[in-house]
Amino acid sequence: MTLPNGVQKEIFWIKRDGDVWFQKNWEKMAKFLKFGYVVFFKYVGGSCFQLEILGLNSLEIDYSNIKFIDQVETNDNGAEFVEVSDDDIEMPKTKKSKRTRKGKGKGKGKISSNVGGMNPCFELTLTKTTAKGYLFRIPCKFSRRYMGDFEGIARIRSFGEKRIWKVTVKYDHELDYTLVNRGWKPFAEEYNLQTGDVCKFEMTRSGPISFTITINRVGE
Known part of the structure; x- marks a missing residue:
């Protein structure tokens, strides 16, 4: 579950008599809800949902006080980054993926894969959810070939800049x-x-x- 302020929580669930029941960790989310609130669950792919909560006045509540997970360490501006030089950049070592499962979670929407040239790459057309910075999926074809079952911290930077931002994969x-x-x-x-x-x-x-990101603005 992801809230509009970027806060996330993993919720455990079971299926019973055709219905899905939330269990462990849902109580941590529910403590911020009041009788009469309306909660919208927007499906964003895989097992991920974005939540929007409307209060008794039919307006979205203030999410700023909802902080029930450890947040990524950031600087004073709320952004996490380090400085590197171009000498730190190297070509990726490609290797065969160790994955054995078939691709259930194929990329949807406007996500496409474009592997070519000297470095492997893919393109992501931003939806409302990804533009606001909530989350996105790396195309399965790309991640299988170049990332395997990698989990951890990856680095991204905008093309032509030295500032490096850390993201969780x-x-x-x-x-x-x-x-x-x-x-x-x-x-x-x-x-x-x-x-x-x-x-x-x-x-x-x-x-x-590490990824270098080239941004092509809509309409340009």
Whole structure:
């Protein structure tokens, strides 16, 4: 579950008599709800949902006080980054993926794969959710070939800049896809990403995994 302020929580559930019942960790989310609130669950792929909560006045509540998970360490501006030089960039080492499952979680919407040239790359056309910096999925074909079942911290930077931002990469073993969530929001806000923008992710390093992003603005 992801809230509009970027806060996330994993919720455990069971299926009973055809219905899905939330269990462990749902109580941590529910304590912020009051009788009469309306909660919208927006499906964003895999097992991920974005929540929007309307109060008794039919307006969205203030999410700023909802902080029930450990947040990524950031600087004073709320963004996490380090400085590197061009000498730190190296070509990625490609290797065969160790995955054995078939691709259940194929990329949807406007996500496409474009591997070619000197460095492997893919393109991501931003939806409303990805433009606001909540999360996005790396195309399965790309992640299987170049990332395997990698989980951890990856680095991204905008083309032509030295500032490096850290993002959290998670591999869903059950659905067989790779998700980027925490850390993407500060980057999206810094570069004012909009719905329809196309971001080209060029993999420039395999250890740690690093991407250079070229942003093509919608309408340009």
